[in-house]
Amino acid sequence: MKRHVRDSFFVVGEGVLEFDGSGEATTRQPSTAEELRRFRFSRLGPKGPRTDEGLREALANAMTPTGTQPDSENPAVPAGFTYLGQFVDHDLTMDRTESQLGQDVNVDELMQGRSPALDLDSVYGRGPRDKDDQVFYAEDGVKLKMGTTSEAGPGFPPMEGFDLPRRGGTAGTAADRRAPLIPDARNDENLVIAQTHLAFIRFHNRVVDELALTGLTGDRLFRAAKELVVRHYQWMLRTDFLPRIVDPAIVDDVFTNGRKFFEVPGKHYGHGNTPTMPIEFSVASYRLGHSMIREQYEWNRVFNSVPGIGLVPGTLFLLFVFTGTAGNFDPSSSVPDLDDVNRGDVFTLPSNWIADFRRLYDFTEADRDDLVPPAEFGGGNITKRIDSLLVDPLRQLPAGTFGGRGTQFPEIQRNLAFRNLTRANMMELATGQQMAELFGVEPLTAEQILVGNGGANLDSLTEEQKAQLAEATPLWFYVLREAEVGNGLMGPVGGRLTAEVFHRAIEGSRISIVRSPYWRPTLGPDSSTFRMVDLLLFAFEGKADLLNPLGDPPPPSN
Numbered sequence: 001m002k003r004h005v006r007d008s009f010f011v012v013g014e015g016v017l018e019f020d021g022s023g024e025a026t027t028r029q030p031s032t033a034e035e036l037r038r039f040r041f042s043r044l045g046p047k048g049p050r051t052d053e054g055l056r057e058a059l060a061n062a063m064t065p066t067g068t069q070p071d072s073e074n075p076a077v078p079a080g081f082t083y084l085g086q087f088v089d090h091d092l093t094m095d096r097t098e099s100q101l102g103q104d105v106n107v108d109e110l111m112q113g114r115s116p117a118l119d120l121d122s123v124y125g126r127g128p129r130d131k132d133d134q135v136f137y138a139e140d141g142v143k144l145k146m147g148t149t150s151e152a153g154p155g156f157p158p159m160e161g162f163d164l165p166r167r168g169g170t171a172g173t174a175a176d177r178r179a180p181l182i183p184d185a186r187n188d189e190n191l192v193i194a195q196t197h198l199a200f201i202r203f204h205n206r207v208v209d210e211l212a213l214t215g216l217t218g219d220r221l222f223r224a225a226k227e228l229v230v231r232h233y234q235w236m237l238r239t240d241f242l243p244r245i246v247d248p249a250i251v252d253d254v255f256t257n258g259r260k261f262f263e264v265p266g267k268h269y270g271h272g273n274t275p276t277m278p279i280e281f282s283v284a285s286y287r288l289g290h291s292m293i294r295e296q297y298e299w300n301r302v303f304n305s306v307p308g309i310g311l312v313p314g315t316l317f318l319l320f321v322f323t324g325t326a327g328n329f330d331p332s333s334s335v336p337d338l339d340d341v342n343r344g345d346v347f348t349l350p351s352n353w354i355a356d357f358r359r360l361y362d363f364t365e366a367d368r369d370d371l372v373p374p375a376e377f378g379g380g381n382i383t384k385r386i387d388s389l390l391v392d393p394l395r396q397l398p399a400g401t402f403g404g405r406g407t408q409f410p411e412i413q414r415n416l417a418f419r420n421l422t423r424a425n426m427m428e429l430a431t432g433q434q435m436a437e438l439f440g441v442e443p444l445t446a447e448q449i450l451v452g453n454g455g456a457n458l459d460s461l462t463e464e465q466k467a468q469l470a471e472a473t474p475l476w477f478y479v480l481r482e483a484e485v486g487n488g489l490m491g492p493v494g495g496r497l498t499a500e501v502f503h504r505a506i507e508g509s510r511i512s513i514v515r516s517p518y519w520r521p522t523l524g525p526d527s528s529t530f531r532m533v534d535l536l537l538f539a540f541e542g543k544a545d546l547l548n549p550l551g552d553p554p555p556p557s558n
Contacts, residue, residue, distance in 0.1 A: 009041045009279060009282075009427065010030065010040065010041060011041045011042060011043055011279060011427075012040055012041065012042050012276055013042070013043075014027065014043065015027050015028055015029045015030060016028050016029075016030050017426060017427055018426070019426060025050075025425065025426035025427075025428075040115050040116075040274070040275075040276045040277070041276060041277050041278070041279050041282065042263075042276035042277065042278055042279070043278065043279055043280070044261065044262055044278040044279075044280050044281075044430075044438075044497070045278075045280055045429075045430030045434055045435050045438050046430050046434055046438075047428040047429075047430065048428055048429050048430040048431045048434055048472065048475070049428075049431070049472050050425050050428060051421065051424075051425050051468075051472070051474055053422075054465070055461070055465045055468060055469065056418060056421040056422055056425060056474075057412060057418060058460060058461050058462075058465055059417070059421060059456075059458075059461070059465075059469065059474070059477065060412070060415050060417035060418035060421055061415070061417075061460070062456045062457060062458050062460055062461065063388055063389060063390050063417040063456045063477070064389075064390045064391075064392065064394055064395045064415060064416070064417050065389070065392070065456075065457070066392055066395070067392065072384055072385040072387055072389060072454060072455070073382050073383070073384055073385060074292075074382060074383050074384065074385040074386070074488045075382050076244065076382075076488075077244050077245070077292070077382060077383040077488075078360060078361045078362045078380065078381065078382055078383070079192075079294060079297060079359075079360055079380075079381035079382055079383050080192070080196070080357070080360030080361045080381075080532065081241060081244055081245070081292075081361075081383060081532070082192075082289055082292040082293055082294075082383050083190070083192035083193045083196050083360075084196060084241060084532060085241070085245070085286075085288075085289040085292070086190075086193050086289055087122070087187060087193050087196050087197060087200075088118070088237065088241070089286060089289070090122045090184050090186045090187055090193075091118055091119070091120055091121065091122045091123075092116045092117070092118065092277065092286075092501075092505055093116065093277070093282070115274040115275045115276065115277075115508060116275050116276070116277040116501070116504075116505045116508070117275065117505055117506075117508050117509040117510070118230075118233070118234055118237065118502065118505045118506050118509055119230050119509040119510065119511055120200065120226075120229065120230050120233060121183065122182070122183055122184040122186075122187060122197075123144070123182070123183065123197065123200050123201065123204065124136075124144075124183065124226060125183035127222070127226075128141040128142065128222060129141075129219070133183065135181055136165070136181055136182060136183060141218070141219075141222070142208055142218070142221050142222045142225070143204070143205045143208050144201045144204055144205060145165035145181060145201075146160070146161040146162075146163070146164075146165060146198065146201055146202070146205075147161075147162075147163035147164050147165040147166050147181075147348055147349075148160045148161070148162075148163060148348060149162050149163045149348055149349045149350060149351040149353075149354060150329070150346055150347070150348045150349065150350050150351065151350075151351060152350035152351045152352040152353070153352070156350070156351040156352045156550075157351060158351060159351050159354065159549060161202070162198070162349070162351070162354045162549060163194075163198070163348050163349040163354075164180040164181070164182055164187075164188060164194055164197060164198055164201075164324070164349075165180065165181040165182070166178055166179060166180055166181060166324060166347060166348055167179045167180075167181060168347060168348075173341045173342050174328065174341065174342050174343065174344055174345070174347070175324070175328070175341035175342070177347045178324035178328070178329065178347050178348075179324055179325070180194070180324050180325065182197060185325045186325065188323045188324050188325040188326075189320070189323060189325050189326045190316075190319045190320050190323055190326065191314075191318075191319040191320075191322045191323055191349075191353065191355070192297075192319060192355070192360070194323055194349075195354075195355040195357075199357070199535070199536055199539050199540075200229075200233075200539075202539040202540060203229060203535055203538060203539035204225060204226070204229050206538055206539055206541070207225045207228050207229050207523075207538075208221060208222075208225045211224050211225050211228070226511070227511050228522075228523075230509070230511040231511060231513055231516075231519055231521070232521050232523055232524075232530050232535065233535070234506050234509070234511075234512070234513045234514075235513055235521050235530045236530050236531060236532055236534075236535060237502065237506075238251070238255055238502070238506070238513070239529075239530070239531070240530075240531040240532055241532065242498075242499060242502060245288065245386065245489065245490055245498070246489060246490040246494075246495040246498055246499050247486065247489045247490065247491060247495050250490075250491075250492070250495045250496055250499050251495075251499050253499075254496075254499040254500055254502075254503050255499075255503060255514075258503075259500045259503055259504060260496075260500070261438065261439060261496070261497075261500060262278060262497070262500040262501060262504055263275065263276070263504050274508060275504050275505055275507070275508035277501065277505075278497070278501060279427050279429060280429060280430060280435065280475060280497060281497055281498065281501045283420070283423055283424045283427055283429055283475075283476070284420075284424060284429060284474075284475035284476040284478075284479060284494075285475070285476075285479050285490070285493075285494040285497045285498050285501075286498060286501070287420050287476055288386050288479065288480065288483065288490060288494065288498070290390055290394065290416055290417075290420070291384060291385075291386050291387055291388065291389060291390055291480055291483075292383040292384050292385075292386060293316065293384065293390070293391055293394065294316070294381065294383070294384055294391065295315065295316055295391040295392060295393060296313040296314060296315045296316065297313065297314040297315075297316075297319070297359070297381050298310075298313065298314070298359050298373070298378035298379060298380065298381055299313070299314030299319075299353070299355070299356065299359065300314075300352075300353075300354065300355065300356040300359070300548070300550050301356065301377060301550050301551060301552055301553045302352045302353075302550065303318070303352075303353070304377065304378030305378060306376070306377060306378050309377055309378065309553050310378060315393070316391065316393040316394075317335070317393055318331070320338065321333050321338065322349060322350070322353045324347075326338060328340075328343050328344035328346075329344055329346040329347070329348070329349065329350060330343060330344040330346065335396050335414075351550075352550070354549055354550060356373065356547070356548040356550065357536055357540070357547040357548065358371050358372065358373045358380065358544075358547055358548050359373050359378070359379070359380045359381055360380070360381060361380075361532060361533050361536060362380065362533070363533050363536075363537070365531060365533050366525065366531070366533045366534060366537060368533075368537070368542075370544065371544060371547060371548075373548075373552070374552060377552055377553060385483075385484070385487075385488040386480065386483040386484070386488045386489070386490065387452070387453070387454065387455040387456075387480060387481075387483060387484035387488065388452055388455035388456040388477060388480040388481050388484055389455050389456055390416060390417055394415070394416040394417070395414065395415045395416075396414050396415075397414045397415075397416055397419075420476050421474055421476065421477070424474055424475060424476055425474075429474070429475050430475060431472045431473050431474065431475060431478065432444065432449075432473040432474070432475050432477070432478025432479065432481075432482070432493060433471075433472065433473060433478075435475060435478075435493050435497070436492070436493050439492060439493060439496055441492040441493065441496075442492075444473075444478065444481060444482060444485065446470040448481060448485050449469060449470050449473050449478070449481055450466055450469065450470055452481050452484050452485065453484045453485050453487075454484065455480070455481065455484045475493075478493065478494075479491075479493055479494030479497075480494075482494050483495075523535075523538050
């Protein structure tokens with residue numbers, strides 16, 4: 001299976017930053033052709049000091065303690081936004097020219113395809129007219145394909161339209177047959193993001209149906225539908241998603257008054273004014289979502305924690321299992337089993353694992369009290385607060401989540417916190433203190449860094465390690481502590497960086513609400529409102545039996 005996790009970065013003006021064969025960080029200069037064919041990163045801040053491996057390992061273990069963690073839920077943010085954030089990350093970093101390396105692609109297409117943009121290219125790829133990407137589209141060349149689930153016993157027949165489309169067939173490994181037919185296989189790394197991607201496919205197809213009523217057909221219909229979908233998506237990110245994770249005052253300032261630090265208009269920022277992505281965002285601030293992940297979820301009427309109702313909760317591990325990229329659809333799997341690409345004989349999502357979207361989002365925001373899951377059947381899910389703690393299962397990632405299937409690696413590399421800290425170390429990322437100085441804001445105090453506000457307990461670090469951490473704090477840990485001190489909202493360093501990159505990525509998209517400031521949504525309840533719940537209501541026709549096709553169970557008998 002193709003490796004899909006980035007371990008090397010082309011940073012404009014520096015070269016290719018990567019690990020060599022012995023695991024040491026190196027920088028090399030690419031050829032001009034290779035520069036054009038690499039996703040374009042940049043460095044916003046100065047280079048920072050490297051963090052020694054002992055501190056990285058100690059800090060990672062402190063951030064992912066075993067056992068039950070302190071209660072740090074955020075009731076203001078439904079759990080679906082955690083994985084919407086991951087979906088957005090893949091949209092930002094999707095490289096839609098990858099399949100074109102040996103083909104004739106003009107420079108403009110290359111630069112656009114290798115640049116960050118919030119344009120849903122992880123859903124659309126290069127479009128239905130591209131011969132390599134036609135496989136993602138239905139026969140009409142306008143709608144996107146959807147898949148059919150597998151039977152999961154009595155009462156759970158195959159259901160069309162509730163799984164991602166998959167490669168199928170009889171050739172190749174079992175993993176090849178389970179591979180999703182979508183432009184970015186990362187969107188099948190866990191079941192929540194896979195079902196989120198499917199919701200966007202449904203959203204596009206529903207918009208196509210509506211616009212077809214105006215007489216549009218063929219390519220004109222596809223382009224009109226894509227434009228409407230992308231604009232509504234961008235509006236939702238700016239007005240609904242970002243203010244839930246970033247201090248809303250920062251978001252409003254950036255989108256009202258413009259960027260202050262990153263690729264500021266009027267200054268030269270790259271060939272053709274195409275956007276880059278700061279490594280400080282990609283490797284640090286936007287890894288905020290890792291701390292929002294829960295250990296388990298009330299998934300649907302079958303998989304929840306209610307005695308007599310649910311079989312088992314939707315644990316994080318099971319959400320990896322029931323995918324084609326990281327998993328194998330086999331409920332008897334352990335972590336090592338997921339590393340075996342040939343295991344299992346189920347090739348599409350079993351029907352009893354279809355999402356109940358009522359448990360992932362709060363539809364009372366759209367005055368749909370009828371779409372609230374009954375509390376006695378498990379209720380809904382909220383995110384963990386953005387802080388410096390990650391749940392225990394993130395110590396033991398399946399190899400498929402980081403492209404490691406079929407390879408040998410030290411066990412510590414399964415720890416997501418260690419992977420994040422090590423990647424930042426390779427990049428010589430600026431420290432939190434350096435970025436605070438760049439942005440002209442007061443840095444966190446040593447006490448805030450070392451003690452925090454109910455997050456990672458650093459008592460296991462040596463005094464020397466604590467002193468090193470307080471003086472030169474790895475940026476990812478810094479922005480998490482900053483949010484922790486700010487009661488779960490990204491603050492002056494992490495929030496500013498995140499909001500400015502979102503603004504630039506929308507500005508740099510070919511379809512852009514930043515460059516069309518008078519555009520307003522038409523698919524929501526009014527001309528200023530379009531939230532994720534509105535997107536889901538439109539995509540699933542406002543029907544409970546589509547948002548929750550498995551229904552609710554009967555109450556347990558006494």
